[in-house]
Amino acid sequence: MRPFTVHTGTAAPLRRSNVDTDQIIPARFCVRSTRSGHADSLFADWRDDPGFVLNRPGHRGATVLVAGNDFGIGSSREYAVWALQDYGFRAVIAPRYGDIFRENSLLNGLLTVTVPIEAVEEIWAAVEADPAEPVTVDLERLQVRCAGNVTAFDLDPDVRERLLHGLDAIAMTLREEELIVRYEASRHPALPTTR
Amino acid sequence: MGSTLAQKVWDSHVVHRVATGSDLIYVDLHLLHEVNTPQAFDGLRAAGRGVRRPDLTLGTEDHNTPTIGIDRPIRDLDGRRQSELMRRNCAEFGIPLHRLGDPGQGIVHVIGPEQGLSRPGMTIVCCDSHTTTHGAFGALAFGIGASQVEHVLATQTLQLRRFKDLDITVTGRLPDGVTAKDLVLALIATIGTAGGQGHVIEYRGAAVADLSMESRMTLCNMSVEAGARAGMVAPDATTLAYLRGRPGVPQGAAWDAAVRGWTALRSDPDARFDTSVVIDGAALHPYVSWGTNPAQSVPIGGRVPAPADFADPEESAAARRALDYMALQPGTPMRDVPIDTVFVGSCTNSRIEDLRATADVLRGRRVADGLHMMIVAGSAAVRRQAVAEGLDRVFAEAGADFRAAAGCSMCAALNEDRLQPGQRAASTTNRNFEGRQGKGARTHIVSPPVAAATAIAGRLAAPADL
Numbered sequence: 228m229r230p231f232t233v234h235t236g237t238a239a240p241l242r243r244s245n246v247d248t249d250q251i252i253p254a255r256f257c258v259r260s261t262r263s264g265h266a267d268s269l270f271a272d273w274r275d276d277p278g279f280v281l282n283r284p285g286h287r288g289a290t291v292l293v294a295g296n297d298f299g300i301g302s303s304r305e306y307a308v309w310a311l312q313d314y315g316f317r318a319v320i321a322p323r324y325g326d327i328f329r330e331n332s333l334l335n336g337l338l339t340v341t342v343p344i345e346a347v348e349e350i351w352a353a354v355e356a357d358p359a360e361p362v363t364v365d366l367e368r369l370q371v372r373c374a375g376n377v378t379a380f381d382l383d384p385d386v387r388e389r390l391l392h393g394l395d396a397i398a399m400t401l402r403e404e405e406l407i408v409r410y411e412a413s414r415h416p417a418l419p420t421t422r
Numbered sequence: 423m424g425s426t427l428a429q430k431v432w433d434s435h436v437v438h439r440v441a442t443g444s445d446l447i448y449v450d451l452h453l454l455h456e457v458n459t460p461q462a463f464d465g466l467r468a469a470g471r472g473v474r475r476p477d478l479t480l481g482t483e484d485h486n487t488p489t490i491g492i493d494r495p496i497r498d499l500d501g502r503r504q505s506e507l508m509r510r511n512c513a514e515f516g517i518p519l520h521r522l523g524d525p526g527q528g529i530v531h532v533i534g535p536e537q538g539l540s541r542p543g544m545t546i547v548c549c550d551s552h553t554t555t556h557g558a559f560g561a562l563a564f565g566i567g568a569s570q571v572e573h574v575l576a577t578q579t580l581q582l583r584r585f586k587d588l589d590i591t592v593t594g595r596l597p598d599g600v601t602a603k604d605l606v607l608a609l610i611a612t613i614g615t616a617g618g619q620g621h622v623i624e625y626r627g628a629a630v631a632d633l634s635m636e637s638r639m640t641l642c643n644m645s646v647e648a649g650a651r652a653g654m655v656a657p658d659a660t661t662l663a664y665l666r667g668r669p670g671v672p673q674g675a676a677w678d679a680a681v682r683g684w685t686a687l688r689s690d691p692d693a694r695f696d697t698s699v700v701i702d703g704a705a706l707h708p709y710v711s712w713g714t715n716p717a718q719s720v721p722i723g724g725r726v727p728a729p730a731d732f733a734d735p736e737e738s739a740a741a742r743r744a745l746d747y748m749a750l751q752p753g754t755p756m757r758d759v760p761i762d763t764v765f766v767g768s769c770t771n772s773r774i775e776d777l778r779a780t781a782d783v784l785r786g787r788r789v790a791d792g793l794h795m796m797i798v799a800g801s802a803a804v805r806r807q808a809v810a811e812g813l814d815r816v817f818a819e820a821g822a823d824f825r826a827a828a829g830c831s832m833c834a835a836l837n838e839d840r841l842q843p844g845q846r847a848a849s850t851t852n853r854n855f856e857g858r859q860g861k862g863a864r865t866h867i868v869s870p871p872v873a874a875a876t877a878i879a880g881r882l883a884a885p886a887d888l
Contacts (some may be wrong), residue, residue, distance in 0.1 A: 249855040258500035260460035303551040305567035333569035384442045400577045410437040418670045421480040422518045
């Protein structure tokens with residue numbers, strides 16, 4: 228996983244709530260078998276609309292997506308995270324997320340930051356007034372900075388550590404293998420097996 | 423202070439408490455389907471890792487499998503490759519797999535329970551958000567993404583922060599014609615698509631105790647549409663009656679011992695829930711969705727709302743977008759909404775009781791002219807049972823299209839079962855998101871009896887309207 232420390236880039240204001248993962252990447256594109264190659268599938272059903280935020284000249288090349296409440300609800304498809312990353316997004320800022328999407332994003336190094344809706348509104352207003360206005364997402368100081376406003380955010384310390392150093396979650400768990408073996412020895416013998 | 427059911431299951435699966443507050447949780451059953459998994463296996467191979475417990479892992483093909491012409495290769499090349507990879511990956515790592523055409527094949531959340539694998543007190547995960555279904559047994563069951571699938575394959579564990587607890591108590595008795603589907607739509611309309619975020623829901627109360635196991639599965643299935651991580655019902659006599667005699671379920675003295683353990687799985691009287699909601703079950707009606715998320719639902723006797731009906735500006739804006747996408751006028755009675763396609767199926771409503779309820783309405787009637795009604799069983803076993811009961815003849819005589827194979831079909835719209843732009847469906851599925859059943863297609867979520875009545879009437883209808 229690519230580490231995430233501090234990222235500064237331009238932002239795309241997505242003034243919508245309840246953007247489910249079917250909108251982020253429609254199911255018909257989830258038949259591919261790779262983690263990459265999904266950039267063109269991102270928001271595929273909205274991209275035909277010339278007024279859609281990613282089609283507006285000033286927001287092309289944005290690396291921070293700023294969305295409304297409950298971004299990434301619905302299907303567990305990790306394609307939603309891969310499509311956002313393939314398109315070039317490094318971070319998402321929103322007041323709330325679907326739980327599974329949030330976990331998926333943080334395991335892939337796409338930093339999903341939770342800030343109050345008021346802070347989202349401020350960023351929307353700033354980057355709509357001037358699309359070149361940079362937004363900084365700072366994982367070291369746990370801050371979002373935009374147009375002179377500084378908003379603090381919180382993140383699980385384990386997750387933060389893993390993101391800052393690009394650590395492999397599986398390798399970290401496998402360090403506890405002895406404990407897994409011990410737990411397995413205590414499992415009830417009547418629990419089902421699949422073969 | 424006592425513990426909730428969810429806390430008890432969680433506590434009995436802690437492998438390791440991490441100092442910073444998360445837990446390493448052991449996974450008792452890991453279910454896989456062909457979508458969302460090839461990347462996990464690629465990750466294992468790239469890191470030179472194996473599958474720790476193939477004997478606690480089970481694969482099935484359900485999402486992009488065809489429901490007709492199953493002897494022919496999948497036409498979509500990417501979909502065909504995904505299925506081929508599933509077969510190759512399961513063979514390479516020794517994971518049992520129910521391939522399309524096998525007697526045990528079906529939707530992942532239908533086959534787990536029917537094969538006796540989903541039991542009280544277990545932890546169950548799957549690369550699918552509707553894994554919440556298995557919570558009907560008093561299991562802690564939740565959906566995960568591909569990276570977590572890889573983590574479970576390699577370690578049989580997940581590192582997670584404890585979920586919060588949400589008590590949903592449903593009092594009274596559901597009126598005739600009101601199903602678990604209506605109950606869960608009413609719940610989501612009440613608490614919203616984020617009402618359960620970060621929580622495990624425990625469904626309690628007289629109306630829940632009255633539900634059959636299959637209805638409890640419908641209820642728990644849609645917990646994720648309320649934003650919840652999982653939904654659970656404490657095991658009781660209904661649970662035991664369902665489990666008894668299923669493959670691999672203990673018998674004799676071992677059954678008695680298992681029952682003692684399972685019946686202890688309930689929230690203590692002094693357990694603390696983070697949030698509590700009470701729903702009056704006796705006051706419910708059949709529900710239908712009008713918008714593009716499941717919270718945008720009303721009783722079938724209601725009308726399409728106007729954006730101005732919502733005080734919250736965000737909800738009002740969402741309603742405006744939804745009405746535009748759904749091509750509905752505010753104030754229209756829901757019963758006046760014409761429907762051109764009816765779909766009965768999906769992990770929410772494709773079990774034998776759902777097909778029986780559908781057949782009960784269709785029997786002796788004909789599907790409206792020009793309306794296509796498609797019925798897809800949740801598993802090969804459900805389909806065999808339906809045929810044994812003669813439901814296939816009821817469907818055929820009514821003019822409904824009962825598909826030859828089981829799978830997710832038009833709910834996931836990953837195979838060829840898709841709506842065309844502008845088509846309007848009544849579906850027993852779980853999501854009415856934009857484009858969910860096909861680009862530009864419009865979905866109204868309904869229960870199986872409402873789906874069947876709608877198919878006869880050609881517009882949204884309850885059986886009592888016929």
